[in-house]
Amino acid sequence: MVQRILAVGIDPAKRAHHAVAVLYPDRVVLDEAIPNEPSAFSRFDDKVAHLARQYRARIVYGVEDHRRYSQALVEALQARGRTVRVVNPLWTHRQKDFYGQDKDDRVDARAIAAVVLRRGDTLPDATEASRLVTSIRETARMLQDLARQRTRALNRLHRQLSDTYLPAYETFFGKLGRPWALRFFARFPLPQMLRGFTPEALAEVLEELAGGKTGPVRRHRRREQLQQAAKILTATAELQSRPCSTLTP
Structure with missing residues (x-):
């Protein structure tokens, strides 16, 4: 019953x-x-x-x-x-x-x-619901903390790039949150490291940093990378000729 x-x-x-x-x-x-x-x-x-x-x-x-x-x-x-x-x-x-x-x-x-x-x-159950709410709140706090840490890290990177690339870097990488932009500056932390590159050679590097593409998409991407490489080399032309500081790795 x-x-x-x-x-x-x-x-x-x-x-x-x-x-x-x-x-x-x-x-x-x-x-x-x-x-x-x-x-x-x-x-x-x-x-x-x-x-x-x-x-x-x-x-x-x-x-x-x-x-x-x-x-x-x-x-x-x-x-x-x-x-x-x-x-x-x-x-x-x-x-x-x-x-x-x-x-x-x-x-x-x-x-x-x-x-x-x-x-x-x-x-x-009220106990289960309370635990769920607590878990959601903890997750939200963690995400907010990660967002704040990310913002602080990007601000530090902007300051560092302003010291090394001067405002020129903003003309070709305005958004540092993109993975390939971060990979580029990891590969070329100083503008002097671009010395001797042609647009074609730098485009190859950019394609590699972007993950690479094949087929028709690759051809379209190739044009974009060439344009981007030319923009980078033009914006950093004067900086490339400057002597590296004693802090150069």
Whole structure:
């Protein structure tokens, strides 16, 4: 025999939560406010446990927002071994439309309980949802940190190139984020290292740095590389003739 579920929907608020307990199909057996304080949480759960024994039902709590106003309540319920499910607000809104009543805390809590009653164990557990949110936040922070590090590294590279290539490098590689631009400056950290190259010879190097192409694409790429090589050599012509500093590798 399938055990009945006593679904308890909780609409959280800053000072007091509203809770409605429902049995299938839509029988309300409890409807009351819960002060937002630990002692009230225990008293309320004891009352729900009494109803669960009376109706021989399994208790399943449901909340929409399990991290803000209801976080302390959720943690208290979990400490008592209760199952707390997270309800998608979209489902709650659809259920409220079904009731066709104006919004208030009681209707919200009843709608949450109805969703729990019908979706049951398919809803995410509050602990799992919290872990997921934590993981997402940590990943977002890591990505932001990597982005900041990338920006700092590119700024340092821009400063270094300004010292060695002067503003000339911006005429042929304005965006240093492109892999082949970074490969070019790794191959030619000083403009003097371009001395003696012809556009054709440098185009061969650029094609290699870009990964190489074959067929019709290669012919089109070849024209682009020749144009790029000519631009680079023209922009660095004067710099190539200067003597290397004592810091030249």
